[in-house]
Amino acid sequence: MLQKSPGGSVFPYYYKGGEVHCLKYGSFFKDTDALFNIMKSEESFIIGKNRKLNVWVDFYETSLTNEVLMEFVKSLHRLDNYIGKLSIVGFSAIDRWRFRNTIKKLQIDMYTPIKFYSDPEDAKTWLVQD
Numbered sequence: 688m689l690q691k692s693p694g695g696s697v698f699p700y701y702y703k704g705g706e707v708h709c710l711k712y713g714s715f716f717k718d719t720d721a722l723f724n725i726m727k728s729e730e731s732f733i734i735g736k737n738r739k740l741n742v743w744v745d746f747y748e749t750s751l752t753n754e755v756l757m758e759f760v761k762s763l764h765r766l767d768n769y770i771g772k773l774s775i776v777g778f779s780a781i782d783r784w785r786f787r788n789t790i791k792k793l794q795i796d797m798y799t800p801i802k803f804y805s806d807p808e809d810a811k812t813w814l815v816q817d
Contacts (some may be wrong), residue, residue: 689811691721692708692709692710692722692729692732693725693728693729693731693732694709694710694711694712694725694728694729696708696709696710696711696749698732699710700758701735702783702811702812702814703811703812703813703815704813704815705741705768705775705814705815705816706740706741706813706815707741707742707743707811707815708717708733708740708741708742708743708753709742709743709744710729710742710743710745711742711746712726712744712745712746712749713745713746713747713748713749713777714726714747714748714749714767715748715749715750716749717750718726719752719755719758720782722755722758723758726758726759726762727762729762730766733766733769733770734766734799735813736769737769739768739769739770739771740767740769740771741770741771741772741815742766742772742773742774742814743773743774743776743807743811743814743815744774744776744777745776745777745807745811746775746776746777746778747775747776747777749777750791751782751785753777753785753789754808756785756786756789757789757793759786760786760790760793760795761793761795762787763799764793764795764797767799770799770815771800771815772800772801772802773799773800773801773802773811774801774802774803774811774813774814775801775802775803775804775805775810776803776804776805776806776807776810778803781790786793791811795809807817
């Protein structure tokens, strides 16, 4: 049965013969309260599925402040056992460096394979490949 996640994504979302869970964290601009509320709701949603999901995250048009990166990394850490692969779209090269630096700063071990993309189709394709 199809349903929608708290961020409005269809779940399950089938793509090229595989399943992807889309996290729509884009278009929040500077509204961190709304973004953090969606992150918390999505965490509960993903944990409630009680299985590993391949997750695609869209960050286009969201201000990637240090606070946003910290909360995102903490959220990923809480979801580490529920994410099989993670692709992130909308990070510049500097944002990628800041993301990795935030993981180091928080001393978090991340075991989820993560890749960064500029093209959403490439990001989703990688998630559904073996």
